[in-house]
Amino acid sequence: MVYSASASVDHFPGASHQAKLTLEIVFGSRVLEFCHAGHSVFWEGDVASDAFMIGEGLLRLYRILPDGRRAITGFAFPGDVLGLAFHDRYLYTAEAVTDVRLRRFPRRRLHALATDCPYLHHDILRVIAGELEAAQEQMVLLGQKSAEERVASFLLMNARRVGKGQAVPISFDLPMTRLDMADYLGLTIETVCRAVTKLKQAGLVSMEGRHKVFLHNPAELSRFAGLDDFELAHPPWPKPALPPVETDPIETGEPGRGGFHQ
Amino acid sequence: MVYSASASVDHFPGASHQAKLTLEIVFGSRVLEFCHAGHSVFWEGDVASDAFMIGEGLLRLYRILPDGRRAITGFAFPGDVLGLAFHDRYLYTAEAVTDVRLRRFPRRRLHALATDCPYLHHDILRVIAGELEAAQEQMVLLGQKSAEERVASFLLMNARRVGKGQAVPISFDLPMTRLDMADYLGLTIETVCRAVTKLKQAGLVSMEGRHKVFLHNPAELSRFAGLDDFELAHPPWPKPALPPVETDPIETGEPGRGGFHQ
DNA sequence: CGTCTCCTTGAGGCAATTCAAAAACCGTGG
DNA sequence: CCACGGTTTTTGAATTGCCTCAAGGAGACG
Known part of the structure; x- marks a missing residue:
């Protein structure tokens, strides 16, 4: 064993x-x-x-x-x-x-x-x-976005995974089914379909078969998604996680921001 | 320093x-x-x-x-x-x-x-x-529940914090505003209100002022919320988190479940 | 090439939203 | 203690975005 x-x-x-x-x-x-x-x-x-x-x-x-x-x-x-x-x-x-x-x-x-x-x-x-x-x-x-915003966000989220420096059109695979997307986005299959169709008609997205996606205008799509600009979003800040460990500065006792008191 | x-x-x-x-x-x-x-x-x-x-x-x-x-x-x-x-x-x-x-x-x-x-x-x-x-x-x-289920879930979530062994009616405070609840539950103020009203009319809930809540039938409310029974839910398992850290027993090498192969 | 599954589109219905107004609550000051 | 103004909550009516139901189309696989 x-x-x-x-x-x-x-x-x-x-x-x-x-x-x-x-x-x-x-x-x-x-x-x-x-x-x-x-x-x-x-x-x-x-x-x-x-x-x-x-x-x-x-x-x-x-x-x-x-x-x-x-x-x-x-x-x-x-x-x-x-x-x-x-x-x-x-x-x-x-x-x-x-x-x-x-x-x-x-x-x-x-x-x-x-x-x-x-x-x-x-x-x-x-x-x-x-x-x-x-x-x-x-x-x-899930709490705040419309159907189209959710789908647009979902596409951008996947685009981000393949790397941002990518040339337009950004292309990637979505191996999951429409039902998977729907259950992830809190929508129905049909609503996901309609949203994708709209994005296609707007010229922002095209597809090859069922699973290959092309994003022709990520910036515009980002606006659709209720996000900030694609390049600026995720992460707006560098990724190196926690800064190097060192001792802390003196406790200033400053009231901090926004109404702190001791 | x-x-x-x-x-x-x-x-x-x-x-x-x-x-x-x-x-x-x-x-x-x-x-x-x-x-x-x-x-x-x-x-x-x-x-x-x-x-x-x-x-x-x-x-x-x-x-x-x-x-x-x-x-x-x-x-x-x-x-x-x-x-x-x-x-x-x-x-x-x-x-x-x-x-x-x-x-x-x-x-x-x-x-x-x-x-x-x-x-x-x-x-x-x-x-x-x-x-x-x-x-x-x-x-x-947010992805799957109706307005009433969300509100019922929210009330139960708060009830759970005061302890489960509580006698019926379970009572607790909700210091936040209706708008806070709405923005948390992905609803509008009005919808939250209507849902609460329905729960009151159903005799499951009553209120004293705006922030004090009484749950008269947690079990029934749980069914409303799309949860399992209140007592059994959250957590169905004891809370002591991870067991004490120690070295692992011998690696059993069992293939696990569900279609694993080497 | 046929069958099965998944996807897409359309029509109608409904739950939640939007808009609007009244009621309840809260802190304040008389 | 009560009256008052501002805020929050509640209720009502109308709208709409998404869902449901239904049918046709496209892709995958033997």
């Missing part, structure tokens, strides 16, 4: 205090597993024993309401890491949209490693912060 | 490796600050230098869209900790609904402490996991 790759994992404890462990390295030591399209990697409510790093393919992450409605809370793309910040159970089901390759690592052990390795600790926090940011963005989308 | 309050804080480094530091303890060493109703603790886009623990009062956490729409992504109640999992900027504005008392602690230093203290590390992860869980829940609510 031992993983074929666990020999290399055993190297971690020795090197951990000084080594610059990253999630990439930690997961890289594990065997590649496969999950076929339509099958689940884990289910909502299961004991959350492992974290996962996606190698290839696409996962849909969803919860089911008592009466059967499905809410897709996110998608997991290659490079994404799942399951770092749960209590003891998975909060959603992770199901393969396409055939998926991934690696798993025991959560407890991962967090134990992080205790000894600031680099890894930092890396984990960075991933979790990204998840939280995505969730925030989605709450804004 | 010395904190005014840092005399006590300086004790941390020495004791950290063995000490059972918790967020409660760490924040407890800091001065209590005040923020008056209507003022902000921090703004979206500000450099996220500090984390905050709420002592008393209520904060609304929101983002503003370019055209002025406001999305409230959450509320912060006494005991809640804010700002643990951001990149380098705050993702939302935190504004006092009522007068608020809170303590702040520099994020960098907090994470540095966590590196040395598994207890604290664990505590931080638990809080972040809670944030993520709340965000998930909200995405489901």
Whole structure:
């Protein structure tokens, strides 16, 4: 009952205090597993024993309401890491949209490693912060945006993943079905279709087959989406996460901003 | 480079490796600050230098869209900790609904402490996991639920905070305005009002003044909300978060569930 | 080439919004 | 304690954006 790759994992404890462990390295030591399209990697409510790093393919992450409605809370793309910040159970089901390759690592052990390795600790926090940011963005989308804005936002969100420097038209694949998009955007299939059609008619978007998308005018599309300009949005600030650690400046006792008092 | 309050804080480094530091303890060493109703603790886009623990009062956490729409992504109640999992900027504005008392602690230093203290590390992860869980829940609510279900869910969510063992009718305060609720639930003021009125007419809810709520039939309300039974819901599993950190048992190499292959 | 599934478009209905006005609440000052 | 003005909440009527229901079209696969 031992993983074929666990020999290399055993190297971690020795090197951990000084080594610059990253999630990439930690997961890289594990065997590649496969999950076929339509099958689940884990289910909502299961004991959350492992974290996962996606190698290839696409996962849909969803919860089911008592009466059967499905809410897709996110998608997991290659490079994404799942399951770092749960209590003891998975909060959603992770199901393969396409055939998926991934690696798993025991959560407890991962967090134990992080205790000894600031680099890894930092890396984990960075991933979790990204998840939280995505969730925030989605709450804004679902709570405030119209159907067309949601679809436009969704397209831009995917465009962003392929890199911003891209030449126009920006092109990418959307392997998920219209139903997946609908359940993610809080709309129906038909409404998603109509929104896409409108964007096509406006000359902002075109498609090749069902899954290949071209964005001909990202800037204009951003206005459609209720976002700031595409280039400026996400992130308006550089990404290097937390600045270098140093001691804090003196506590000034300044009232701070906006009505602080002691 | 010395904190005014840092005399006590300086004790941390020495004791950290063995000490059972918790967020409660760490924040407890800091001065209590005040923020008056209507003022902000921090703004979206500000450099996220500090984390905050709420002592008393209520904060609304929101983002503003370019055209002025406001999305409230959450509320912060006494005991809640804010700002643990951001990149380098705050993702939302935190504004006092009522007068608020809170303590702040520099994020960098907090994470540095966590590196040395598994207890604290664990505590931080638990809080972040809670944030993520709340965000998930909200995405489901905003994406899939009707107006009445959203309002019912909101009331139950607040009831849950006062403790579940409560005798019926469960009573609690909702210090925020109807507009806050609306912007949180992705509805308009009027729709929130109408939904509350319906729940009152159904005998499930009553109110005293504008902010005091009584739930006369939580179980029935739960069905209204598209949740499982109130007692069973949230959390169906015990809360003690992650089990104590230790090395993992032997890797079992079981293929897991759902179509995994090597 | 046929079948199945998924996608797209159209017509009509409904839940939530918008616009409007009355009622309740709150703090203030008499 | 009560009267008053401003704010927030509640209710009503009309509108609309999205959903539902329905049918036709396109793509995927054996």
